[in-house]
Amino acid sequence: MEPTGQNLPQGNQTTLIGFILLGFSDVPDLQGFLFGVFLIIYVIILMGNSLIIIIINVDPSLRNPMYYFLGNFSSLEICYVSVIVPRMLIDLCTQNRNISFLACATQMYFFLVLGATECFILTVMAYDRYIAICNPLLYPLIMNSRMCIQLAAGCWVTGIPVHIGFTYQIFSLPFCGSHQLNHFFCDVPPVLQLACGDTFMAEMLIYVVAVLVVTIPFMLIFGSYVKIISTIMKLPSVTGRAKAFSTCSSHLMVVALFFGSGIISYLRPKSSHSTGMDKFLSLFYTIVTPVFNPMIYCLRNKDVMVALKKFLSKWIVL
Template sequence: MEFTGQNFPQSNHTTLVEFILLGFSDVPSLQRFLFRVFLIIYIIILVGNSLIIIITKVDPSLQIPMHFFLGNFSFLEICYVSVTVPRLLQDLCRQDRNISFLACATQMYFFLVLGATECFILTAMAYDRYVAVCNPLLYPLIMNSSLCTQLAAGCWTSGVPVHIGFTYFIFSLPFCGSNQLNHFFCDIPTILTLACGDTFMIEMLIYLIALLVVTIHFLIILGSYVKIVLTILKLPSATGRAKSFSTCSSHLMVVAIFFGSVIITYLRPKSSHSARTDKFLSLFYTIVTPMFNPLIYCLRIKDVMVALKKFLLKWIALQQKQ
């Protein structure tokens, strides 16, 4: 695949057919250790989120909108980490870290789409908590199965058309010189460092999309929780306040970790970008957050914890019978 620009002579560009993901090659002595660590984390993410999906489907006590969105969120996390982690594990075991333009563009596209979907689902979950706490009498009427299905469908599909064009725009830039990406996956800031010429327009587009997809949804969630907290503080029962805070705090913790690392990565000035910092921040929203999500929700939400214990006890009993 050849990338050329109208404002630059053809001779100034190298025809690139692939990138090289450097990943963590700068610490060769830690390759095996990192492989074990990331493999364990990946297994925890797969098992933890799979258990949440199963119990939200099979346990009748969890057939409510909050757990419907939690099941969607857990499935999303499995898809999200599977875009980057398997490739990372593969690269930690081999010297050949080449990735074709098509594979790189595909990885970036799914990473962006699933990242946007995570923003949307976290916002839908905040809306669900807002209705449950601030309008409890109307909650069953407002958060009916039809609305939940529509919200979930909207979350999964809204980012698809935008990021098709966005990914195409990025990979239509002219590339020249080195083809080495100092990252463990095809992320936007790293790709742009290899682009030739003026990238001002694409950078402005990144800020615009980040503003629409990340910042605005974060502010919506923040505004919802301001009203939620004010409502909770007015509850007469200390037990009711404690239960509401416990349910909402788990979601807030996930929101803070995910949105915080994403905002710092994509909205901070270009001059402050460094490969080491970008890789470190990327680990938070690609690996760390998905690992902690099932732990946070299981430990903080009593209903999920009880259902998980029941499911595991039944599974153990079934295994003993066999």
């Protein structure tokens, strides 16, 4: 009889066939409820971001750099949650929590690449607002269509080579002892906890990548908004100040939600890690933030609301 995933021999774990994602197995009575909640959230994320993409493409008034990057951001959010949520729903529904070694590495890789892309796109969106508010006369020259395409392409591809090496480094480690992954997806900290031997290099790489991908973009965004707020406060018109703040407030809220949870999760000391807190923070930046993003950008942006009403009125009439 084949040994099950629960009682594999403790010897050579470098040839693991996979891990067991424990997920939310510690609350067995809530499996059906959690499945329903996460399914509804996933559908909302898909519909909300798809609607934003459609509106931006069909409404001529939204064909400018700010909404071009917002369209990219919404496309990214769909990809980002689709790396994690469908697998989590399958686990909750079937209770088959086994994930192959290759599938785990693939999920981690795409999660890291898309997470890095999100950091970069949020930075580019801040740069776009900085040029629009601080250098309005040069805005059409600087943020031309070619520059927008180059910036967006750079955001999508920059993280690819970095995270190939990073993921390879993590999964090159020997894994011994338990192969039960106490998480709902293959995130870096819980996978690293199962590794044996010297993990110092991998842990240092986490901090290096986190600084390059999270901290530096966050500081660039922070610096941009210091300049933006300083410029806005100098505007003579109260109406002008209010309009300028309104175009930035939604982006600032998304940045605070995403970067706040990401920095706390990856840059806090290893000694302060706990399974419950790790799962909570992961839920926050993988599911909660993406579900709020379409609402934030729609409800707090007058141009998007006007375009949405026009779009819905056409469909209602049809």
